[in-house]
Amino acid sequence: MKPLVPLGTLGLSCLPILFSGCSEADDHFVPWRFAHVADIQVGSPRSFRFAPAWNENWRTARGQIIALEPEFLLVGGDLSRDGSIHGFELEAIKADLDSLPFPCHVIPGNMDTGNKHADRQGARGDRDDLLLNVTSEQLEQFSSVFGPLWWSFVQKNLRVSAFCDMIVGSGLPEEAQLWEWLGAQKKAVPAAHHIWMMHYPLFVDRPDEGNWDIADSNHYLDWYFTIDEPGRSRLLQLFIDTRTDRVITGHVHCRKDHHAHGIAFDLAPATCFAQWQDRWPDGDPTLGFYLYTVYSDYIEKTFVPLEKVSSRPGYGPGGHPKPAERDYSRAWEKEGD
Numbered sequence: 302m303k304p305l306v307p308l309g310t311l312g313l314s315c316l317p318i319l320f321s322g323c324s325e326a327d328d329h330f331v332p333w334r335f336a337h338v339a340d341i342q343v344g345s346p347r348s349f350r351f352a353p354a355w356n357e358n359w360r361t362a363r364g365q366i367i368a369l370e371p372e373f374l375l376v377g378g379d380l381s382r383d384g385s386i387h388g389f390e391l392e393a394i395k396a397d398l399d400s401l402p403f404p405c406h407v408i409p410g411n412m413d414t415g416n417k418h419a420d421r422q423g424a425r426g427d428r429d430d431l432l433l434n435v436t437s438e439q440l441e442q443f444s445s446v447f448g449p450l451w452w453s454f455v456q457k458n459l460r461v462s463a464f465c466d467m468i469v470g471s472g473l474p475e476e477a478q479l480w481e482w483l484g485a486q487k488k489a490v491p492a493a494h495h496i497w498m499m500h501y502p503l504f505v506d507r508p509d510e511g512n513w514d515i516a517d518s519n520h521y522l523d524w525y526f527t528i529d530e531p532g533r534s535r536l537l538q539l540f541i542d543t544r545t546d547r548v549i550t551g552h553v554h555c556r557k558d559h560h561a562h563g564i565a566f567d568l569a570p571a572t573c574f575a576q577w578q579d580r581w582p583d584g585d586p587t588l589g590f591y592l593y594t595v596y597s598d599y600i601e602k603t604f605v606p607l608e609k610v611s612s613r614p615g616y617g618p619g620g621h622p623k624p625a626e627r628d629y630s631r632a633w634e635k636e637g638d
């Protein structure tokens with residue numbers, strides 16, 4: 302058995318976490334590791350916008366993850382800058398992830414498919430919330446490249462379950478199928494530990510905070526970054542029923558730890574750019590990824606900051622520009638180049 306790369310040699314500090322799982326430690330158990338990355342948003346110079354710095358940040362994270370020798374990598378959505386529009390961006394990052402020396406397990410984020418569903422236009426005039434709602438065609442585009450939109454597997458003493466949470470509350474045909482699969486997970490063979498991965502955090506501050514109002518400019522982002530009721534409570538009950546240790550999410554690009562109902566909610570960092578750093582007093586927008594070390598009776602979480610953050614300039618608008626604002630004449634690479 303290969304020894305773990307000592308974290309001390311990499312200049313990393315460990316952040317012990319709350320856990321539930323085995324009641325007794327196994328002295329003979331060999332600890333092992335997996336990594337989690339989210340919001341890498343790798344883009345393309347064929348697009349109406351491109352941030353080469355974000356691609357470079359992913360290359361940096363990629364090298365750091367390889368050096369840590371995890372048994373697998375979880376990718377928690379927003380793999381691409383605009384995979385919801387360009388299938389070629391999804392294909393490019395799929396080929397990149399497939400060339401890693403360990404397995405990758407992937408769910409989409411809203412930039413890869415479309416956003417969680419809005420039932421009306423929100424407070425921001427720079428985007429069309431209804432037009433951004435995820436569609437069945439976008440889900441099909443993603444799954445045609447990456448495979449199933451929900452999955453679960455066991456590695457040693459850990460079960461990992463994950464799903465495309467933009468579907469929750471959408472009313473799309475895929476939603477009934479998703480809830481059926483989620484319900485069936487209550488009967489899955491349990492492991493000592495269970496983690497779930499999704500893209501959107503379940504809540505901002507606490508599970509019972511209620512729905513945020515998309516039309517309230519003071520709370521648009523609270524709405525944008527979380528799961529609406531009744532899906533939130535239904536998912537929370539599922540996590541409780543499936544003896545979940547932790548739920549790992551992305552989307553906000555700011556690290557924040559929550560604990561509720563005996564479950565750790567890890568709001569994970571991004572590698573592309575920082576965001577929402579003022580939302581919590583203890584939020585940390587430093588770019589990087591998580592490394593998890595799995596022991597017999599607990600899981601240890603380590604934040605790994607990017608060794609280098611690129612500032613290379615690109616072009617095009619940020620956010621969710623309306624279709625008329627997508628100017629492909631600015632692309633650094635044109636069709637046929």
Ligand SMILES: [Fe+2]
Pocket residue numbers: 379410411412500551552553
């Ligand atoms: Fe996102």
